[in-house]
Amino acid sequence: MSLADSPGPCARTPARGRPRSEAVERAILDGAMKLLEDGVPLAELSIERIARTAGVGKATIYRRWSGKEELFVDMLRAAEPPDPELPGTSMREDLLVMLESLRQRGLASRASAILHNVYAQTKSSPRIWAAYHASVIVPRRRIALEVLRRGQRDGELRADVDVELANDLIFGPMLTRTVMRPEADLPEDLPAQILDTVMAGLRPVSP
CATH class of the missing domain: 1.10.10.60 (Homeodomain-like)
Structure with missing residues (x-):
């Protein structure tokens, strides 16, 4: 997908x-x-x-x-790294690709003063932020939830785990680093560190 x-x-x-x-x-x-x-x-x-x-x-x-508002959302999308193709081979691989995409967006925002400024101004405009949220953030979250539900069906994620909460646990640390802690490092192995740490408590326990 x-x-x-x-x-x-x-x-x-x-x-x-x-x-x-x-x-x-x-x-x-x-x-x-x-x-x-x-x-x-x-x-x-x-x-x-x-x-x-x-x-x-x-x-x-x-x-x-x-x-x-609609034009600004497309302008932001044009300035961002493109959405990645998900391999679809496993929940883990898809989540790693999505986390890496978030990391790349964080790096792009830090490297571009104008992009960082646009993000800040977008959040200060309720109408533009609502348009960006509805047309960009919501579809991305929907795809992440589909990946997690597929992981539950395939036995990669415990059946009793709330996928909404799991999504926040997995992507929250990267969003914290890229949005709330602009001084924090974004090393290449960060996606794997986050996913492995969170999944230690979410994957099924072998009998």
Whole structure:
């Protein structure tokens, strides 16, 4: 299973008879990011200003996004590392891939002052954060829960474990390191350390 198998963020249906242009969409997203890099606060970005910077008309943007909240979510997704393909061979391998993806996002945010700033501003805007949460975070969590339920069926996870709680126990430490403790190390072996430590208490006990 791939994270891409879930509904994409801000899935949009192009207007009938007007083919989508990836180059135009890229120019719009780049234009919005350029304004942020120039120091324009997220709250002060308008569709008109983004259109002017990207060299397109406002109607061109509205054919692709219903509003700036939806556009900002796609801008964040474009700036993030892509969602990984899950091997599907075992619960452990899939969870390791997902934890590594979180680690890479943390590294990207630390390496990019503008991306770090955008995340901070996104959380300060209830409407944009709600859009990001609904279209990005919720689908990712849903896939993680599916991986854990499959692990229960395959005997990798105890049958009595609450998968919602298990999800928080597994991904919580990485989120703490990447979001709440920006000074903390993110070593390459961190995903395996987290998973092995948590799974010591969650895997079935052999008779």
